[in-house]
Amino acid sequence: MARAQPTAQDRMSTETIYLAEQVAAIDAAGATVTLRSTDGRGFNTRPADAPANAHFVPRIQRVGRFTRSVFGLGSSFGAGQIGFGDFALNNQGGDLDAWLDYSFDGRSFKLWRGPQDAIFPSGFTSLISGTHESAEFTTAEVRFALRDRMATIATPHCQSIYAGDNALPDGLEGVAGDLGGKRKPKLYGVAENVPPPMVNTSKLIYQLSDGAIKTVSAAYDRGSALTKGANYTDVTDMTTNAPAAGNYRELPGSGYFRLGSSPTGMLTCDATEGANAADRTLAQVFKRILLDRGVAAGDISAADLTQLDTDTGSAECGIWIYGDDTTMDALDRILPCGGAWCGQDRGYLWRVKQLKAPSASPAVWLDLPSELGLELQRTEDPAGGLPAWRITIGYERNWSPQAADLAGGVTDARRAFLKEEWRASVAADATVKNQYLSAQDLRFDTLLVSSAAAATEATRQLALRKVRRRLVERRVPMDAAGAAAIDIGAEVGVKSDRFWGAAGKVFVVLACADDYERDEIVLTLWG
Numbered sequence: 295m296a297r298a299q300p301t302a303q304d305r306m307s308t309e310t311i312y313l314a315e316q317v318a319a320i321d322a323a324g325a326t327v328t329l330r331s332t333d334g335r336g337f338n339t340r341p342a343d344a345p346a347n348a349h350f351v352p353r354i355q356r357v358g359r360f361t362r363s364v365f366g367l368g369s370s371f372g373a374g375q376i377g378f379g380d381f382a383l384n385n386q387g388g389d390l391d392a393w394l395d396y397s398f399d400g401r402s403f404k405l406w407r408g409p410q411d412a413i414f415p416s417g418f419t420s421l422i423s424g425t426h427e428s429a430e431f432t433t434a435e436v437r438f439a440l441r442d443r444m445a446t447i448a449t450p451h452c453q454s455i456y457a458g459d460n461a462l463p464d465g466l467e468g469v470a471g472d473l474g475g476k477r478k479p480k481l482y483g484v485a486e487n488v489p490p491p492m493v494n495t496s497k498l499i500y501q502l503s504d505g506a507i508k509t510v511s512a513a514y515d516r517g518s519a520l521t522k523g524a525n526y527t528d529v530t531d532m533t534t535n536a537p538a539a540g541n542y543r544e545l546p547g548s549g550y551f552r553l554g555s556s557p558t559g560m561l562t563c564d565a566t567e568g569a570n571a572a573d574r575t576l577a578q579v580f581k582r583i584l585l586d587r588g589v590a591a592g593d594i595s596a597a598d599l600t601q602l603d604t605d606t607g608s609a610e611c612g613i614w615i616y617g618d619d620t621t622m623d624a625l626d627r628i629l630p631c632g633g634a635w636c637g638q639d640r641g642y643l644w645r646v647k648q649l650k651a652p653s654a655s656p657a658v659w660l661d662l663p664s665e666l667g668l669e670l671q672r673t674e675d676p677a678g679g680l681p682a683w684r685i686t687i688g689y690e691r692n693w694s695p696q697a698a699d700l701a702g703g704v705t706d707a708r709r710a711f712l713k714e715e716w717r718a719s720v721a722a723d724a725t726v727k728n729q730y731l732s733a734q735d736l737r738f739d740t741l742l743v744s745s746a747a748a749a750t751e752a753t754r755q756l757a758l759r760k761v762r763r764r765l766v767e768r769r770v771p772m773d774a775a776g777a778a779a780i781d782i783g784a785e786v787g788v789k790s791d792r793f794w795g796a797a798g799k800v801f802v803v804l805a806c807a808d809d810y811e812r813d814e815i816v817l818t819l820w821g
Contacts, residue, residue: 310409311332311333311408312354313350313418314330314331314332314354314381314404314406315328315329315330315403315404316328316329316401316402316404316426317401317402317403318393318397318401319396320396320397326401327396329393330349331350331351332352332353332354333352333354334350335410336349336352337350340413340414343413343414343415344414353384353385353390354381354383354384355382356380356381356382356435356811357405357811358379358381358382358810358811359379359808359809359816360377360378360379360808361378361806361807362377362442362805362806363782363805363806364783365635365804366674367674367805367818368671368765368818369673369674369675369804370679370804370820371630371675373622373626374444374622374625374635374636375637376441376442376445377424377442378427378442379422379439380440381405381437381438381440382435383435383436384434385431385436386433386434390431391431393429398426398428398438399426399427399429400446402425403425403438404422404424405421405422406418406421407419407421407810420640420642421640421810422440422442423443424440424441424442424443425442425445426438426439426440426441427441442642444622444637446587447584447589447620447625448620448621449620449621450477450617451480451583451586451615451619451623451624452477452478452504452615452616452617452619453477455476455478456468456474456475456477456493458470458474458475459474462496466493466494466501467493468491468492473491473493476491477616477618478504479501479504479614479616480503480504480505480586480614481505481507481565481612481613482568482574482579482582482612482615483566483568483574483579483611483612483743484564484566484567484574484610484611484743485612485614486691486692486693487514487562487563487692487696487712488564488565488614488693489561489562489693489694490502490561490562490563491616493550497536498536498552498553499552500550500552500553502549502614503565503567503614505549505567506548506567507547507549507565507567508547508565508566508569509544509565510551510563511566512563512564513551513553513561513562513563513564514562515558515559515560515701516557516560516696516701517696517700517704517708517709518701520540520541523538523542523543523554525545525546526544526546526552528545529545529548532550532552536554537553538554540554540555541554542554551563559699559700559701560694562693562694571608572608574610574611574612575610575611576603576609576631576632576634577599578603579612579613579628580602580636580646583621587621589644593642593643593644594644595643595645598645598646598647599646601647602632602648605648605650606631607747607750609631609632609742609743609750609751610743611631611740611742612741613627613628613741614693627741628741629646630738631740631741631742631747631751632648632751634646634647634648635783637782639782640781645783647783649758651757651761651821652800652801652802656785656787656800657776657779657785657786658775658776658786658787659786659789660768660774660776660789661789667767668767668768668769668790668793670766670793671765671767671818672765673765676734676736677732677734679765680730680733680734681726681733681759681760681762681763682733682734682736682755682759682760683722683723683724683726683734684720684721684723684734685720685756685759686718686719686720686735687718687719687737687738687739687740687742687751687752688716688737688738688748689717689719689740689742689743689744689745689747689748690716690743690745690748691715691739691741692714692715695715696713697712700712717748718748719751719752720752721749721752721755721756722756723756723760726760730762734759736759738751763820764820765804765819765820766818766820767817767818767819768788768816768817768819769814770817772808772813780806780815780817781806782803782806784802784803785801785802786800786802786803786817786819787800788800788819799821800821801819801820803817804818804820805817805818806818
């Protein structure tokens, strides 16, 4: 029996289309409008869809490539990266000229793909849920630079500002001539020898952190410990009653403490945030940093946090943030505590994982013809990624190194600590140099607290990096078997008719570029 030919209606119903939803501000008051477009014949949502009866105008000209990378492209460690991409709408007839004064920067951008006749949004696959960086207008098109939601944390982490309006001797906001207009600090976990700002110069009150902490466990004047007096009960108690000379008293949970006499030199302190050690792990500090920037708890992978606690042995760490450092800066400093990375997966869930050697059980095996694209790449790691024979882990950071102007009673041991910014734990295997004469001597400074945790991480990093690792670019059709399971941080097995024999080799996905024009995924693999 002859097979029936597809009708025009059949072809229309199976046609794959893109749907885009963009938000823009249209006036100085920040009023917004949602702009919808498609590359199809036009698309209308149904009355029962969400949103109902919305029209997508046929004007998408190009859906380009969207790239996400856990480190800088070609690197296996270093700073986190903001995902980026591009998108264009047709403006040949000038229909979009009215958008010229719209503000797209930082506003939402969403992209879906699915059949022309599918129910929205359940019948479509979400491809991008990010933000606009910019919009560039020409007479032919409007080009948009896109970013994932990592861009929302590339701004100063400390959002509260000192008002500078103290009416001395009262107030906790500094004055215009000292703290006015400066950012209030934040503490997460444990920090030693921190130089907190003085928020009231008349009453010698300091603020270590803008928010709840556990305790200010010690305070020092020129390196010499002050005596800790009884805790204050409330702000009134603190501002009314001065400690004895040579003493300090804290207001528990507040981040404030007060001195009983003027310091003779640099004033520093040790402090702890987090109710207990389990709250001061890399995973939990990472989570609180994001929560403080408005990221919803449900947008952070709970499974990743649990696994990271397991992988790091729940080792304690800590970071003190002051000034204009961004949230991304803070994460870049805290993640080396576990040799970890963070980013967003295709579902735009925040992921955080320790970089490990690939296992023998990848999420998917890619057994594709070589002509589809497999290239060995040069890594951007030092010396082209040659193995390391020695790893040094910096830990127990001293936030205010002091080599001079110390009080006479400071012990030699304390002087030695204050002179150095970091302690160091070293793991080495000199036999690596038998084969690799230029084997690397790598150092990773972390915010780990204990020597035991640093030694564990040094040993782990040495095992990871003393063997030769390769960087591979692999192109995969979007409709290939298993392609949907491939994302940043996933493990992928690769078989090739030229390399690694019949067994193939397993890699970790460090970067994932979804190329919608070519309907392929470009993977950067390391292993």
